[in-house]
Amino acid sequence: MKKVITYGTFDLLHTGHINILRRAKEYGDYLIVAISSDEFNAIKGKKAYYTFEQRKMILEAIRYVDEVIPEHTWEQKVEDVLKHEVDVFVMGDDWTGKFDFLKEHCEVVYLPRTVGISTTKIKEDLNAATAIK
Ligand code: C2G
Numbered sequence: 355m356k357k358v359i360t361y362g363t364f365d366l367l368h369t370g371h372i373n374i375l376r377r378a379k380e381y382g383d384y385l386i387v388a389i390s391s392d393e394f395n396a397i398k399g400k401k402a403y404y405t406f407e408q409r410k411m412i413l414e415a416i417r418y419v420d421e422v423i424p425e426h427t428w429e430q431k432v433e434d435v436l437k438h439e440v441d442v443f444v445m446g447d448d449w450t451g452k453f454d455f456l457k458e459h460c461e462v463v464y465l466p467r468t469v470g471i472s473t474t475k476i477k478e479d480l481n482a483a484t485a486i487k
Contacts, residue, residue, distance in 0.1 A: 356382030358442045359434060361425050363390045364409050365402035366476050370446075370468035372416070377465050378444040379418040386438055387413050388425040397428075403477075435459045 360378045364371050364387070379385045390398065392406050402409065410422050423434070435443060435456060443456050447464040456462050 355384055356442070357384045357386065357438060357440045358382040358444055359386045359388060359438065359440045360444045361388040361390070361431070362445075363395055363398070363400055363402055363473070364413055365400075365404055366473045367409075367412055368471050368473065368476065370471045372418075373468045374444070374446055374465055375413075375416060375418045378442075378463075381442040381444060381461075381463060384420045385418055386421045386423060386434075386440065387419050388423050388430075388434060389413060390425045394426050403473075431456060432459060 358378050358381045360374065362371070375385065375387070389406065389409050390400070390402075392402065395402050404412070406424065410424075413419050413422050423438075431443070431453065432455075434440065436459060440460050442461045442463060443453060444463045444465060445453060446467045448467055450464045453462055
């Protein structure tokens, strides 16, 4: 069984997230998603709208996702790849090069981001719409 892993916050789930999850799954038979904990999001300078538990529940409902694990630190990736016997690590290309150190343990793939959508844009558009009312 070929195992794939990807990492992220996945807040306010949108088609950009779905695209990368679908494409990541195409690299194998089993997709693990490591979702950033609320505490790790704070380290990333992010404040998710949904809690870790809510984001985990939403991702577990996606057909491409086989397992959801927590992401607590930047450093856990090598341990995760070894522990879960991962063959392929996939991330959006905004991260190109940042995780090349994993190449000694697994294949590293950076996929093009979906243009025009992001959790930040969703929040900004909603705030703007509310302001107009
Ligand atoms: N993504 C995408 N297209 C978008 C938005 C996001 O392909 N329009 C991808 C990102 O490149 C990332 C994944 O969706 O691979 C999750 O995005 P975020 O939830 O923003 O995750 P991020 O904050 O990049 O966290 O250790 C890695 C970090 O946890 C990644």
